[in-house]
Amino acid sequence: MKHYHFIAIGGAVMHNLALALVQKGDSITGSDDEIYEPSRTRLRLAGILPAELGWFPEKIHSGLDGVILGMHARIDNPELIRAQELGIPIYSFPEFIFNQSQSKKRVVIAGSHGKTTITSMILHVLKDQGVDFDYLVGAQIEGFDLMVRLSDAPVIVIEGDEYLTSPIDRTPKFFHYHHEVVLVSGIAWDHFNVFPDFEEYKAQFSRLMEQTPKSGKLIYCASDLLVKEAAEKALTQGQKIPYQAHPAQISNGKTHLKTKQGLVELEIFGEHNLQNLQGALYICEDLGVPAAQFYASIRTFKGAAKRQEILAKNDSGILFRDFAHAPSKLKATVNAVKNQFPDRRLIAVQELHTFSSLNKAFLPNYAHSMAEADVAIVYLNPHAVALKKLELMDEKTLREGFMRADLQVFTESQALKDYLLGLNYQNTNLLLMSSGNYDNLDLAPLKAKFK
CATH class of the missing domain: 3.90.190.20 (Mur ligase, C-terminal domain)
Structure with missing residues (x-):
C-alpha cells in the first residue's frame, strides 16, 4: 500500500484518480480550497473528503510516497512548497499515470476536438468485448463508475489533453504519457490564454507525433488538413495510418454504417462522429478486436456525457x-x-x-x-x-x-x-x-x- 497526498483533490480528473487509487488499496489524503458536486459527495463516500477547505502544510510529511499536484493549485501553494522542502516526489496527474503504466501498452487519443468521444467509443467497445484494460478519459461515460482505472491490465487508453500539465510544468499533458500508439483527430485553435500564437499551438501536436517510437503507430484524421500536413511532415519511423469518415447513410433520422456485414444502425450521428468512429475502429483493431466485433459493440454506444x-x-x-x-x-x-x-x-x-x-x-x-x-x-x-x-x-x-x-x-x-x-x-x-x-x-x- 502506498500513501499519496493530492493538492487540489476536487478537480474532475484529480478526484477520479484519487478514487481509483482508493479502489486499488492505496491510502489517500488531499486538500483543496473549493470542492463542488459531484466531487464532494464522491470523496465523502470514499472517506477521503478533506475535513475543511484550505491548504495545510502539516499534511505534508516524510511518510508520503508522493504528492499529486493539480492544475488548480498555484505555484506558491504552501503544501507544494513544503513537499519541495522535504524532497517528496511530486507528480502531475499525467506524470503519475505514466509512472503507474510504464509496463503497459500506452494508447493516447489527442486532438483539439473529438478526443473524449473517440476515447469513450474505444472504452465502450473494449468493455463490451470483455477486454482487460486501464483508462483515463475526460468525461463521465455510461457504464463506467470512474474516469480513471489503474490495475494490472496490459494496456491503458488515455485521453491526451494539450492543456498545461501543472503549475510547475507549463508543457502540454500529452507529452508525459510517452505513447506507443497515438491518434490525432483534429487541430483547431483552442486555449487562447495559453497558446495565443496559432503556430505554437500547432507545433505541440507536431512534437507529439514525433514522439511516436519506431515500433509504434501514428493514426491521424486525413480529413483535417492541418493534421494531415503535420502527420506527413512528422519525423517518426513509426507506422503512419490515415483515416477519414466511415462510410454511412442517413435514413429516417438514423445513421447506418456501411460494412461488409451489412448496415449497422448507430445511436450517434454527424460527419465528425463518423470520423471519430473510424479512428476508434483502427485503435480497437490494433488492440485485437476484429472489425465485426467492433461493429457489434459500437451500435449501442450513446455518446459521452454532454456530447449531442x-x-x-x-x-x-x-x-x-x-x-x-x-x-x-x-x-x-x-x-x-x-x-x-x-x-x-x-x-x-x-x-x-x-x-x-x-x-x-x-x-x-x-x-x-x-x-x-x-x-x-x-x-x-x-x-x-x-x-x-x-x-x-x-x-x-x-x-x-x-x-x-x-x-x-x-x-x-x-x-x-x-x-x-x-x-x-x-x-x-x-x-x-x-x-x-x-x-x-x-x-x-x-x-x-x-x-
Whole structure:
C-alpha cells in the first residue's frame, strides 16, 4: 500500500484518480480550497473528503510516497512548497499515470476536438468485448463508475489533453504519457490564454507525433488538413495510418454504417462522429478486436456525457445538450444536427464561457460556425467577462465575429430562459452548447416543451 497526498483533490480528473487509487488499496489524503458536486459527495463516500477547505502544510510529511499536484493549485501553494522542502516526489496527474503504466501498452487519443468521444467509443467497445484494460478519459461515460482505472491490465487508453500539465510544468499533458500508439483527430485553435500564437499551438501536436517510437503507430484524421500536413511532415519511423469518415447513410433520422456485414444502425450521428468512429475502429483493431466485433459493440454506444446528449424528445423535436464551445466543435455539432434532421428548424444556443471564447481577438474564429442554424443565439454573462478581465463585446461586434447579422445576444439567464420558453417547438430541434451551464439555467421547463 502506498500513501499519496493530492493538492487540489476536487478537480474532475484529480478526484477520479484519487478514487481509483482508493479502489486499488492505496491510502489517500488531499486538500483543496473549493470542492463542488459531484466531487464532494464522491470523496465523502470514499472517506477521503478533506475535513475543511484550505491548504495545510502539516499534511505534508516524510511518510508520503508522493504528492499529486493539480492544475488548480498555484505555484506558491504552501503544501507544494513544503513537499519541495522535504524532497517528496511530486507528480502531475499525467506524470503519475505514466509512472503507474510504464509496463503497459500506452494508447493516447489527442486532438483539439473529438478526443473524449473517440476515447469513450474505444472504452465502450473494449468493455463490451470483455477486454482487460486501464483508462483515463475526460468525461463521465455510461457504464463506467470512474474516469480513471489503474490495475494490472496490459494496456491503458488515455485521453491526451494539450492543456498545461501543472503549475510547475507549463508543457502540454500529452507529452508525459510517452505513447506507443497515438491518434490525432483534429487541430483547431483552442486555449487562447495559453497558446495565443496559432503556430505554437500547432507545433505541440507536431512534437507529439514525433514522439511516436519506431515500433509504434501514428493514426491521424486525413480529413483535417492541418493534421494531415503535420502527420506527413512528422519525423517518426513509426507506422503512419490515415483515416477519414466511415462510410454511412442517413435514413429516417438514423445513421447506418456501411460494412461488409451489412448496415449497422448507430445511436450517434454527424460527419465528425463518423470520423471519430473510424479512428476508434483502427485503435480497437490494433488492440485485437476484429472489425465485426467492433461493429457489434459500437451500435449501442450513446455518446459521452454532454456530447449531442438528448435531454428530451418527441415525435417532432429533440432537446440536445452539447459540450461544444470552441469554434470547430460548435460548427461540427450544428452541422451534424442540421444534416441529420434537414426538415426541422434548428435553434442553436451557444454560451461564450471560456477565456478564448470571451476574447475579442479570438472572436473571428467563430465566423460561420452557426451558419446552418435557422435561429442562432449567443449567451454571455458580463460578470464572467469581468472576472476574466476582458472587454464585454457588444451585439454588433458579436454579429460581425459570427458573420450573422441576425444573431441574437442575451446577457441575462432569465431573459434567455423566458425567450426560449416562449417559442413553439413544433418540428424543431433545440441545441444548447456550452462548457458551462448558462448561469444555472433550469432546464426542466425546457424539457417539458418536448414531451
